[in-house]
Each structure stands twice: as structure tokens, then as C-alpha cells.
Amino acid sequence: MTATQDNAYPTPYESGNHDQTATWAECIAFYERLAGHFPTVLRWAQIGVSDNGIPIHAGVVTADGEFDREALQRQRRPVFFNNNGIHPGEPEGIDACMALVRDFCTQPDRLAALGNTVFLFIPVYNVDGCLNRQTTSRPNQQGPESFGFRGNGRHLDLNRDFIKCDSLAAQVFNRFFTAWDPDVMVDTHTSNGADYACTMTLIPTQPDKLGAGLGQFLRERMLPAIYGGMDQRGWPTSPYVNCVAETPDDGIADFLDLPRFSTGYAALHHTIGFMPETHMLKPYADRVASMRTLVEVVLDFTVARAAQIQELRREAKAGAARQVHWPLLWKSDLGRPASLRFKGYRAVRTPSSLGTYQRLSYDRNQPWEKDIPYFDRYLEDASATAPKAYLIPQAWREVIERLQWNGVTLERLTQDQVFHSARVYRIQSVVSRAGPYEGHMFHDEVVLVTRAETVHARAGDVRVSLDQPKARYVVETLEPEAHDSFFRWGFFNSVLEKKAGFSDYVFEDTAHQMLEDEPLLKAGFEQWKQDNPDKLSDPQAVLGYIFAHGQRHAEPEWRRYPVAGLN
Incomplete structure (x- = not known):
């Protein structure tokens, strides 16, 4: 990028002191300006509205200026999707994406490196929360100076809403995601939890749960390449620090990304998903830089291995159509830990001045590096x-x-x-x-x-x-x-x-008759009396059992x- 181009399209983050994040209005105006000046690089559109009636936007970047979704899908173009601002108090992705899209527009070599891959992005997903701007809603986070709020207009956490779709935003997302069917998704976040050395941690789609060839490819090929690429670019990255006990010293476990979360939802569509989590206590400038690096490392891998990822996804979809045995519940395999080299800080416990407990803190003057257990495998816990x-x-x-x-x-x-x-x-x-x-x-x-x-x-x-x-x-x-x-x-x-009820004084006689007419009810009632002697003095409990378990007044739909x- 030339100095003139850099000065012409600075992001609010770059224009400030690197401790500021773009407001929703600044972000939208920035992309509208880019789309107007670079119409053959960026297509920009509104895809829906939030519960507060605020527009939700998305952008498409391609190296050849083809933006029509159906045409791109006929060409079997790989799609990389970057979602940002689901939690607007965690805004690194918002600022990193703005700079990355700007560079696609102004740097021909960077754009050409996309090849035939489509870069699809939502700049701010939780627009309601982004407009609810304040400085105190994340009490453990260092910077930026002000930021948005986790809840949307209905006080919902959108990263719990992908299945139930209570919010208009989630309904928009479901339709948008389905229409584009991305091959790889990166949904940007900031973590809470323990203190440790690295700035970036990563939640991938859990490979065992993703299953089939995709899960094996993710574990054996993609994740090692991502961690290696982050190391090479100066941002060593750890798996998300999901402690099995109070501190990382005792080991960490893969996060079970259920379908309520973005990566778990993506897995239902056989999309490889990543949830990068920068560490809340690191400087905001470091968090933004590491986030952009992570997005670029995953994007570069996707571009290089797109054909293989697409083929594995086709196999997974075809296999799902023939599948008979379906895992429904998963549990961590605590009997088969891997070993992870981890850089942490000494955990210190001292008497609290607020209560009678021992408070936990981490002493950054006492760093440590050692192998810790890493429980990165999951087992089926129930199936159908x-x-x-x-x-x-x-x-x-x-x-x-x-x-x-x-x-x-x-x-x-x-x-x-x-x-x-x-x-x-x-x-x-x-x-x-x-x-x-x-x-x-x-x-x-x-x-x-x-x-x-x-x-x-x-x-x-x-x-x-x-x-x-x-x-x-x-x-x-x-x-x-x-x-x-x-x-x-x-x-x-x-x-x-149950929709119907009874009056005790009338139903008493009916209950006697039901016990005479229904032997199974009588046997069950005798067992219930033995198991619940304390309830025999409660007419509602006694008659309620007979009413609920008898056939005379059964409600088939109950x-x-x-x-x-x-x-």
C-alpha cells in the first residue's frame, strides 16, 4: 500500500491511539466509501434488520469482480466467511476486518492472493449491542476506551441463539449462512478466564464432533498449520484455555461447541469453524494485530487447500444423507489426554480482605513453561x-x-x-x-x-x-x-x-373405580405408596398419581x- 492510499482510507482504530474501536456508524460509513470507490473489489449490501430495526450489512470481496452468489456457486468457488461483532464489547475483529478489506481494495497483490476464493464478511453482527456503547460492561478487560455491549435489543446473547433464533439477527444469519454455505468460518471474540502469556487462543470446531474426514483433516492438517503460521508471524497461539480445574496448571480441555454457538452451528452444515479468543488483559493493539493475523493465516490456508476442503465437505454431506447412527451427546475423554507446551504464570492464593476465602491471582513476575494435559478428544455419550x-x-x-x-x-x-x-x-x-x-x-x-x-x-x-x-x-x-x-x-x-384437572371430592370415587378396572394402574399405585409414604396424607398427591397414570382420563397428547x- 502506498502512503497516499493508507492515508486516504484509515480506520478509526488506526486514526486514533490504537486504543479505540470503530462505532457502528463509523464502520458502516467506512465500508460504504470503500464500496463506492472500489466497486470491482467490494460488493456491500444490507441483509436484514435487528430487533431494534437497525440495518445488518454484509460484504463480498472477490479478485475478479464476480459477486453474484448463484454464479459463484455454479463455479464452485470456495467461500471464507468472517463474522465480527457478535459480542461488540469484544471488537478486535471489527477493526481488523476493516483494515483487511481496505487492503484488498488498495493492494492489488493482496487481492490477487485470494485466487478464486470468496471473502465474505459481516462487519458487525450484533448491531443493537454495538450501539449500546459504554466503558464498563466488561469489568475484566483492558481497553479499548469504549465499546459495545454483549446483549442485543432483546438482551439476548447472540452466541447462544443460533438454533432457537429468538432474535431477528439470528434469523437473518441462518438464512444468510445457508444461502452462501461457507467452507470455513472465523467468528471473532475476546476471552475471559485465567491469565497466561499468549495473546491469542483458539476454539476450533471440536474435531471428533465435526466427524468424518473433515474432523480428521482439521485435527491433523489444518490446526497444526494454523498454530505453526501464528508462531511464524510472531503471535504464538494456544488452544482456548478451558481449565479442567481452577488454573491451567492442571490442564485444559477442548471447548464443546454446541450448536447454540457459532462454530457448533457451522458444524451442522459441515463447515469448519473457528472462534479466536484474544486475551482480555493484553493491550488492545496487540489483540487487534493478533486477530488480523489469525484471520489471515486461516484465510491463506483455506485458499491453498480449498479444493480438498470442498471435497471433504461434499463427502460429509453425502455421508449424512446415508447415515443411520447419529451421536446426540458428547463428553470429554478424560482418559486420553495429549500433552501441550504451555506458558503460564504462577497462581497465587492470598486471604481476601472482602471475605474469609482465599483469592486467586496470577503473578506475571513468576512465569512458567511446561507440558500440561490437554484433553482434546470427545466421546459419544448418547446416540440414536x-x-x-x-x-x-x-x-x-x-x-x-x-x-x-x-x-x-x-x-x-x-x-x-x-x-x-x-x-x-x-x-x-x-x-x-x-x-x-x-x-x-x-x-x-x-x-x-x-x-x-x-x-x-x-x-x-x-x-x-x-x-x-x-x-x-x-x-x-x-x-x-x-x-x-x-x-x-x-x-x-x-x-x-396436562390440560384437564379434577376436584378431590368428586374424583375420590372415580379413583377407586379406576383402580378396580385397571390392574396396571393398581400395581403402579401400590408401588408408589411404598416409595412415597410421606405423600399419603396429601390428597392432591394420591389422587394426582391415579389421575395422571390411569387410562380413563388419559390425554393422548400429554x-x-x-x-x-x-x-
């Missing part, structure tokens, strides 16, 4: 044999529309049909977390009973075949036991409520998961 298709009653339109946003092929029944021996789940029990979680009462534990039942479907109900590339998204959202299923997020909560499996 998937049916050939799922049947979704049309009444559950919120579920159906999310499948549509993610490119799932659906078939609307044109007439009423009866399906014999359909797989139906009965919800035996659920345990929900104590308080609200991102606007929902999340179900942490689900116990199911599987039955073969006859299901009567109506014209307009939806059949979802698993013989399609989007099968993974379908299974991990519709199987109730999966980590981030629609059931766990409460989309089907109404089936957990605790019946509405989505059935078809074979």
Missing part, C-alpha cells in the same frame, strides 16, 4: 438410530420455519395419511435449569420412552426425509435428547402440561413428543 424421515404436524410452525431457514428439504402432505408403527417418544421426565437461560427454561435432562404407535397425519403436515445433505441439522434439532434440540429449548413445552419417526 435415525428413522428414514420425521413427521412434523403443521401446528408446530416455529419448528418448520427454522428448518426452512436452514435449507432443509420439506414435503407437505397433500392428503390425510395414516402411518402405522411410527416411532413416537413419550416424555418420561425432564429436569430444567433453575433459572431462565437466554429467554428460555432450558431442559438440561430428558428421559424418553420409545413406542411404536399409529399416527394420523393431516394434509399440510410436513415429512422431512433424512436422505438429504441437511440431515445433520435435522437430527440434532428434532431428536429431543440432542444437546441443543428444539425440545430442550422449550419449543414443545405445551405438551408437558407428554407425547409431537414429531414422529417414519421408516
Whole structure:
């Protein structure tokens, strides 16, 4: 870049003291100016609005000036996607992306290095939070001088919203991501947690969970190249410091990127995802520089190995259409740690002046370097044999529309049909977390009973075949036991409520008759009495058991998961 060009398009970060980040208005104006001056390099457009009605934008950079998505996809062009500002209080990616896109526009050699790869980016995803600008919302972070807020206009954390899509932003993202189908994604963040030497840490899509050839390629080829490239460029990088105990001394474990998070969501589409996390206590200038370096290192690798990544993704999609065994839950393999060379600081514990506990601090004057356990493997903790298709009653339109946003092929029944021996789940029990979680009462534990039942479907109900590339998204959202299923997020909560009730003084006689008429109910009730002697003095508990477990007043829909499996 020439000095004239550099001075002509400085970012707000570069114009200031390197401790300032661009406001939303400055960021949008910057890209609008670039797009106007470099129309053959940058295509810039609004892709939706936030819950507060603020425009959400995206940009496309190509070396040959082709921006039409359908044309690019016909040419099978690789797509690299950089998402920024999901947490606007972690704005390094916002500033780094601005400088990188500027350099694409003003440096012909840098642009040419893209080859036929498409550089796709969202400059600020959480635009509501970016406008909520302050200096104190991240109490443990050093700089910049002011920044945005984690929550959006509905006080939602957008990095927990990719599956449930409560926010308009997530709905926009689902459709945008699906339309472009990126091969590699980098979603930029800043970490909280322990203190240690390196500025950059990295959360990749967990390779075991990503699975198939993609997971092996990520672990054996891509991650070593990224860590090596960061070392060579002066920004040694560690896996994300997810401590297995209180400090890194005892080891760290891979972060389980569930589909609620960006990289876990990307995995449902067989996209390799990265979540770089700069360290909160490092100078902002270092965090921005290391973030840009990380994005460029991953981009350069993607450009060089694009054909192999694309082929592995095609194989993964084809394999998903044929897959029968589906992992639903994962757990860290604590019995097979790797060894990681780590640079940390001595953990010091001293009496707190605020309470009677020992406070933890890290002494940067006592650095250490040693091998620590690194638990980088995950095991299946639960799985399911998937049916050939799922049947979704049309009444559950919120579920159906999310499948549509993610490119799932659906078939609307044109007439009423009866399906014999359909797989139906009965919800035996659920345990929900104590308080609200991102606007929902999340179900942490689900116990199911599987039955073969006859299901009567109506014209307009939806059949979802698993013989399609989007099968993974379908299974991990519709199987109730999966980590981030629609059931766990409460989309089907109404089936957990019994709609009819009883009056004690009337139902007492009915209960006696039910016990005489239903031997299974009587046997269950006798066992219940033995197990719950403390409840026998409570008429609501006694009669409630008989009412809930008897057949006379049974409600077939109660605790019946509405989505059935078809074979």
C-alpha cells in the first residue's frame, strides 16, 4: 500500500491511539466509501434488520469482480466467511476486518492472493449491542476506551441463539449462512478466564464432533498449520484455555461447541469453524494485530487447500444423507489426554480482605513453561438410530420455519395419511435449569420412552426425509435428547402440561373405580405408596398419581413428543 492510499482510507482504530474501536456508524460509513470507490473489489449490501430495526450489512470481496452468489456457486468457488461483532464489547475483529478489506481494495497483490476464493464478511453482527456503547460492561478487560455491549435489543446473547433464533439477527444469519454455505468460518471474540502469556487462543470446531474426514483433516492438517503460521508471524497461539480445574496448571480441555454457538452451528452444515479468543488483559493493539493475523493465516490456508476442503465437505454431506447412527451427546475423554507446551504464570492464593476465602491471582513476575494435559478428544455419550424421515404436524410452525431457514428439504402432505408403527417418544421426565437461560427454561435432562404407535397425519403436515445433505441439522434439532434440540429449548413445552384437572371430592370415587378396572394402574399405585409414604396424607398427591397414570382420563397428547419417526 502506498502512503497516499493508507492515508486516504484509515480506520478509526488506526486514526486514533490504537486504543479505540470503530462505532457502528463509523464502520458502516467506512465500508460504504470503500464500496463506492472500489466497486470491482467490494460488493456491500444490507441483509436484514435487528430487533431494534437497525440495518445488518454484509460484504463480498472477490479478485475478479464476480459477486453474484448463484454464479459463484455454479463455479464452485470456495467461500471464507468472517463474522465480527457478535459480542461488540469484544471488537478486535471489527477493526481488523476493516483494515483487511481496505487492503484488498488498495493492494492489488493482496487481492490477487485470494485466487478464486470468496471473502465474505459481516462487519458487525450484533448491531443493537454495538450501539449500546459504554466503558464498563466488561469489568475484566483492558481497553479499548469504549465499546459495545454483549446483549442485543432483546438482551439476548447472540452466541447462544443460533438454533432457537429468538432474535431477528439470528434469523437473518441462518438464512444468510445457508444461502452462501461457507467452507470455513472465523467468528471473532475476546476471552475471559485465567491469565497466561499468549495473546491469542483458539476454539476450533471440536474435531471428533465435526466427524468424518473433515474432523480428521482439521485435527491433523489444518490446526497444526494454523498454530505453526501464528508462531511464524510472531503471535504464538494456544488452544482456548478451558481449565479442567481452577488454573491451567492442571490442564485444559477442548471447548464443546454446541450448536447454540457459532462454530457448533457451522458444524451442522459441515463447515469448519473457528472462534479466536484474544486475551482480555493484553493491550488492545496487540489483540487487534493478533486477530488480523489469525484471520489471515486461516484465510491463506483455506485458499491453498480449498479444493480438498470442498471435497471433504461434499463427502460429509453425502455421508449424512446415508447415515443411520447419529451421536446426540458428547463428553470429554478424560482418559486420553495429549500433552501441550504451555506458558503460564504462577497462581497465587492470598486471604481476601472482602471475605474469609482465599483469592486467586496470577503473578506475571513468576512465569512458567511446561507440558500440561490437554484433553482434546470427545466421546459419544448418547446416540440414536435415525428413522428414514420425521413427521412434523403443521401446528408446530416455529419448528418448520427454522428448518426452512436452514435449507432443509420439506414435503407437505397433500392428503390425510395414516402411518402405522411410527416411532413416537413419550416424555418420561425432564429436569430444567433453575433459572431462565437466554429467554428460555432450558431442559438440561430428558428421559424418553420409545413406542411404536399409529399416527394420523393431516394434509399440510410436513415429512422431512433424512436422505438429504441437511440431515445433520435435522437430527440434532428434532431428536429431543440432542444437546441443543428444539425440545430442550422449550419449543414443545405445551405438551408437558396436562390440560384437564379434577376436584378431590368428586374424583375420590372415580379413583377407586379406576383402580378396580385397571390392574396396571393398581400395581403402579401400590408401588408408589411404598416409595412415597410421606405423600399419603396429601390428597392432591394420591389422587394426582391415579389421575395422571390411569387410562380413563388419559390425554393422548400429554407428554407425547409431537414429531414422529417414519421408516
